[in-house]
Amino acid sequence: MQNLHNLAPFSIGIATVLLLQSCSKPPEAANKQNDELQGKLVLTGSSTVAPLVSEIAKRYESQHSGVRIDVQTGGSSRGIADARQGVADIGMVSRSLKDNEKELQAYTIAKDGISLIINQKNPVQKLTDKQIVDIYTDKINNWKQVGGSDAPITVVNKAEGRSTLELFADHFQIKTKDIKADVVIGDNEQGIKTVAGNPHAIGYVSIGSGEYAATHQTPIELLPVEGVTASIANVSKGTFPISRPLNLVTKTTPTGLQKDFIDFARSSQVQDIVKEQYFVPVAQ
Template sequence: MFTNRKLALVAALLATLSWHSITYAAEKLVITGSSTIAPLAAEIGKRFEKQNPDVRVDVQSGGSSRGVNDARNGLANIGMASRALKAEENDLKSFTIALDGIGVILHKDNPVKTLTDQQVIDIYTGKITNWKEVGGKDARITVVNKAEGRSTLELFLHHYKLKNSDIKPQVVIGDNQQGIKTVAGNPGAIGYVSVGTAEFESGNGTPIKLLPMNGVAATVENVRNGSFPLSRPLNLVTKTAPQGLAKRFIDFASSKEVYDIVEAQYFVPLAR
């Protein structure tokens, strides 16, 4: 039978175990934002967890704007932004962990091999609506655009000197995978996504192709050597100078220890 003393010891032991459980659960790092960076951050997070068994890394996508806002408002320990910070965001700290490019994609069966900047502008603003106008088949063009808050959209607009209100899309998508699936499922579609993601998908049988830009092939290698005209940094963002667990993760994500993960995701690791 349990005496009062034994019951007290059991209660104390359970309280201790409960406290340890709470302590363990508290070692959680929340990272939100860019859907381009999210798969990369998730893989880096898995390796970080293996080296730090008492830590759990929770990665959530939603766009670069979410990453910036969540970091600023304390809703995430770290935000993800697949672009440089804007002037009005210079109160935040950013840390580049890799580089990426943005490329225009078509279905692989589309015979069009290249488009000038002006042709891309005319397609996206509704002045060109049929592929035969740019040397393709007699088929309607399906314009696929990115949703507001996506850094890919902002960079695309900046490069082509457009406003989002200028664009006449038939489909509006969120992350890169949605864009790739939409174009892969529609031979008449045109979209724009991460070069690294698109190169990986096309290399693994997804029926899409990347178009060159200004005569430069849209490849990870050309992003690496600086010749591709539309590239961007992949950044981790914090409200203040990172400390503790957030600093340890950012240092790890910026180190040579994860270069193989960066390259496996078809991004460009930083030269050190």
């Protein structure tokens, strides 16, 4: 009995060591757990957010071999609808949530603005808010009326359901039904191509997309709004009049793979991607 009694403290010591080892896993074990995240995420929505999320998804997949991320566009309205209906795991929305959408969860991954763009050959350097409203409602329909050449204005507008249209119309206090468009486009790339290919066109796109195109040999110019230069730098400073959050939206509080990806998309690990895509990172 005495021998067994003497062994008791030794047995308790061994048990304590084993318990501590199981609770404090080495980094290798933690990394292994990280790699064990598996599954597929479907994200749908904003064409402004989609290129950014696609690049973030590539980096995330490179760190998680068992994960696949499918990114589809279709506009912010689709992102909201698909998230609500459970068709998508995450919706992409390039604006704040409306009052009737507040049951959803929104997570901002970057900030952006909206810029008016014209062709590089157009001599017009600025337009007042009233001139922009008059152009989009067909009260001004020739460039000579605003100091340009004698040529009809080709008005390029976004399709219904695009948050860029909603923010543009809201800022300039235009009813969307009053806009008289010559060309209706979907994503930013289509808008940029349309204006770049037509010396007499005017449109509006994400500042990020517009600034990237203008600095990469696409023949467009970004017009100032209310005297403020359209640039990501001014969006970052908070001085540009038309700005917005770029959000990932979920039906309920995210968990598991869904949460891990959203956390990654909002982290310092992707701020270089956000800047490369000409958006403003969110402070973490």
